[in-house]
Amino acid sequence: MKIGELAQIAQCTVETVRYYEKEGLLPAPARTVANYRSYSNAQVDRLRFIRNCRALDMTHEEIRTLLGFIDQSTGDCGVVNQLLDEHIAHVDVRINELSQLKQQLSELRQRCQSEQAMDACGILQGLAAMEAEPRHERHTHLG
Numbered sequence: 001m002k003i004g005e006l007a008q009i010a011q012c013t014v015e016t017v018r019y020y021e022k023e024g025l026l027p028a029p030a031r032t033v034a035n036y037r038s039y040s041n042a043q044v045d046r047l048r049f050i051r052n053c054r055a056l057d058m059t060h061e062e063i064r065t066l067l068g069f070i071d072q073s074t075g076d077c078g079v080v081n082q083l084l085d086e087h088i089a090h091v092d093v094r095i096n097e098l099s100q101l102k103q104q105l106s107e108l109r110q111r112c113q114s115e116q117a118m119d120a121c122g123i124l125q126g127l128a129a130m131e132a133e134p135r136h137e138r139h140t141h142l143g
Helices: 003-009 014-022 041-055 060-072 078-109 122-129
Strands: none
Touching: 003 014, 003 041, 014 041, 041 060, 060 078, 078 122
16 A cells, blocks of 8 residues: 555554654555555554554654564563553653642632733733742653
């Protein structure tokens, strides 16, 4: 099948297919005599796998690792369990960060309960007076 057909079956764009090829997640396909990309059902399955991993917010490196396990198909899935446990821990950290962000935004929102002149807006005053905390080193896969 051609790249457009692959993209349609996998419910993504042609640009997404090309991007995953460029990133090395999807191997370069065979070429026809006319130099068109020619994809197989195995590449459809691989692209779906990649897209499912991305839907779970996995990084390209995590996906690359999982694809490596699939390609090797030796050993047991303990390493897959470990990778997923680490990803779950990253999600927990991110949830905590987002909860703190929500708390800060809620506190700001409480500073202005009615429409008033801009120079009296408690949100704008709060943002101007707020001391930005130094960026903490993130320990998630998002960097």
